[in-house]
Amino acid sequence: MKVGIPRALLYYYYYPMWRTFFEELGAEVVLSSPSTRVTLAQGLKHAVDEVCLPVKLFFGHVLDLAGKVDYIFLPRMVSVEHHKYICPKFLGLPDMIRRLEGLPDLIGVDVNLYRKDRDLYTVINNVGSLFTGNKLKIFRAYRSSIKTLQKYYRLLHLGLMPAEALAVLDNKVGDKPLNYPFELNVAVIGHPYNIYDSYISMNLTGRLKEMGAAVFTAEHVPEKTLRSNAARLPKKLFWSLGQRMIGAAFHYLDRPDISGLVHVAAFGCGPDSMTGELIERHARALRAPFLNLTLDEHTGEAGIVTRLEAFLDMVRWKKAEAAGI
Amino acid sequence: MKGYLGIDVGSVSTNLVFLNEGGIVREAIYLRTQGQPIATVQKGLKELNGRLPDGVKVRGAGVTGSGRHLTGVLVGADTVKNEITAHAVASLLLVPGVQTILEIGGQDSKIIILRNGVVTDFAMNTVCAAGTGSFLDQQAARLNIPIEQFGEIALQAESPVRIAGRCAVFAESDMIHKQQMGCGLPDILAGLCEALVRNYLNNVGKGKEILAPVVFQGGVAANVGMAKAFEKALELPVTVPAHFDVMGAVGAALLAREAVARTGVSRFKGFSVADSLFKTGSFECSGCPNMCEVVEVAEQGSVIARWGDRCGKWSEDVGKKEKIS
Numbered sequence: 001m002k003v004g005i006p007r008a009l010l011y012y013y014y015y016p017m018w019r020t021f022f023e024e025l026g027a028e029v030v031l032s033s034p035s036t037r038v039t040l041a042q043g044l045k046h047a048v049d050e051v052c053l054p055v056k057l058f059f060g061h062v063l064d065l066a067g068k069v070d071y072i073f074l075p076r077m078v079s080v081e082h083h084k085y086i087c088p089k090f091l092g093l094p095d096m097i098r099r100l101e102g103l104p105d106l107i108g109v110d111v112n113l114y115r116k117d118r119d120l121y122t123v124i125n126n127v128g129s130l131f132t133g134n135k136l137k138i139f140r141a142y143r144s145s146i147k148t149l150q151k152y153y154r155l156l157h158l159g160l161m162p163a164e165a166l167a168v169l170d171n172k173v174g175d176k177p178l179n180y181p182f183e184l185n186v187a188v189i190g191h192p193y194n195i196y197d198s199y200i201s202m203n204l205t206g207r208l209k210e211m212g213a214a215v216f217t218a219e220h221v222p223e224k225t226l227r228s229n230a231a232r233l234p235k236k237l238f239w240s241l242g243q244r245m246i247g248a249a250f251h252y253l254d255r256p257d258i259s260g261l262v263h264v265a266a267f268g269c270g271p272d273s274m275t276g277e278l279i280e281r282h283a284r285a286l287r288a289p290f291l292n293l294t295l296d297e298h299t300g301e302a303g304i305v306t307r308l309e310a311f312l313d314m315v316r317w318k319k320a321e322a323a324g325i
Numbered sequence: 326m327k328g329y330l331g332i333d334v335g336s337v338s339t340n341l342v343f344l345n346e347g348g349i350v351r352e353a354i355y356l357r358t359q360g361q362p363i364a365t366v367q368k369g370l371k372e373l374n375g376r377l378p379d380g381v382k383v384r385g386a387g388v389t390g391s392g393r394h395l396t397g398v399l400v401g402a403d404t405v406k407n408e409i410t411a412h413a414v415a416s417l418l419l420v421p422g423v424q425t426i427l428e429i430g431g432q433d434s435k436i437i438i439l440r441n442g443v444v445t446d447f448a449m450n451t452v453c454a455a456g457t458g459s460f461l462d463q464q465a466a467r468l469n470i471p472i473e474q475f476g477e478i479a480l481q482a483e484s485p486v487r488i489a490g491r492c493a494v495f496a497e498s499d500m501i502h503k504q505q506m507g508c509g510l511p512d513i514l515a516g517l518c519e520a521l522v523r524n525y526l527n528n529v530g531k532g533k534e535i536l537a538p539v540v541f542q543g544g545v546a547a548n549v550g551m552a553k554a555f556e557k558a559l560e561l562p563v564t565v566p567a568h569f570d571v572m573g574a575v576g577a578a579l580l581a582r583e584a585v586a587r588t589g590v591s592r593f594k595g596f597s598v599a600d601s602l603f604k605t606g607s608f609e610c611s612g613c614p615n616m617c618e619v620v621e622v623a624e625q626g627s628v629i630a631r632w633g634d635r636c637g638k639w640s641e642d643v644g645k646k647e648k649i650s
Contacts, residue, residue, distance in 0.1 A: 302391055307407075310409035314447065
């Protein structure tokens, strides 16, 4: 049995867990191809107009899997932690996808941990029973999937990018050294599905590296640090993803070795418009170099390149001034 | 005479300046790009060469603007810099102590905040080009007045009308409505200037600390109506420097001076490139589903640069690093 997983949205958070779970149950996991112009064009054609860019892209990834798999794994992610929500567009996602024609069956379970009494394990059991009647096998698959996820997170906390961490998990690391010295460090704060998708981010992290800047993201920061930093806001945030970004931004802005912060938002993202503003105000109060980038459908890369270049010039200039050159 | 060449190839205008070694602008040329960057640069070089005395030595060349990569290859530039850095460098030379730069060009607008001679913050318009030069151009054409007289007429206004500046299309409908109601032309033009300034300050200048001295530059600074609207909105004096329309080119020349001081030799090919035969073309690569649009530049029949491919298959083939992607 083949289970398809779209390479988009929460893939960047949970893929190692999902894959291990399905593989332990004897299924074959098929990933959609990396984003290309065609993926985005398909998404734009089939998605409703008012959703944000990454959700449109998700449509393209789902369509890429059509005809190749028996199931598409598409959980309805309502809440992944106590008293916090995932963005409302994720809530409606399975319903929007279901409207598409020619798709295989969807594994569309609800994941809602907003109240403690809802048990994640019931959900796991429901998904697992599609593949086996053996409860013990499901339990074991669940245990090892959690272990893989923890390993993945540990690799990220060491400073690897998701693609690099996945390569380590798969034992596919080449001879190339992973880290080489950079002249400056820059924090890039944004949703993983925007910054790590090199198509819609126009290879943002790669470009920064080419320009001599090491990239630090929210995924490199342990959950505990993120939480304690986000708690510095006068009021608790109830968006899980927003909390991660705010926590990471505040953490990096405190670190003297980080020379600047780039905030990446997708056009049409509601929560980003607010978290971006909160981060910008904080950065400005600290007089830290800050750049706001908005990703959209356009393919012209000049706009992104110009802004990144100017940003790094500003960071270098400021560093040189501080050093008294 | 020895000096440095700066070229700024923007969406609307192409500017060339020649700085002497002391950083004084000796010649400045402002041309309309008219969608033909190569021909315009060649025309500008020819004109500049004619204006300069015989035996002049170009010690370095710098390029900036959205056409900088193309032009850099064309003339053999020593620096290829983004517009923000170029504008900041030029302003610092011509208006010592500047703390705020307002720049409005043909299709983009930016604000640059400087403190103690260092860029500390900047912003560019994101997904909207309302209120930039192209819009003023278009409205002047629609009202059948030469763009050069736009500002003068606006200054005659007695009570500027209120126009929505958020969107160029809606601003136009608003203007037409006011015309049909019988408002005078000066009042409408002044109202438009105020609307554009309002939009700029809310959009690009959002949350920025605007302190005097304030410099207003870029092609739109030719419009005295805009300068006056800025003064009214900011309640600060606004300086329009003498070379407001070629500031990017001045900055590029200054950066070239810096680069050549470091490297010792210039890569400038000489004014003879004005007579070389350049051919550009683009093709869609069919190597992968990205279908990148690859641009190719050939000089006298041999390919000197390619860019636009995400993977580097074509651009690296030429052995040049000057590519957009």
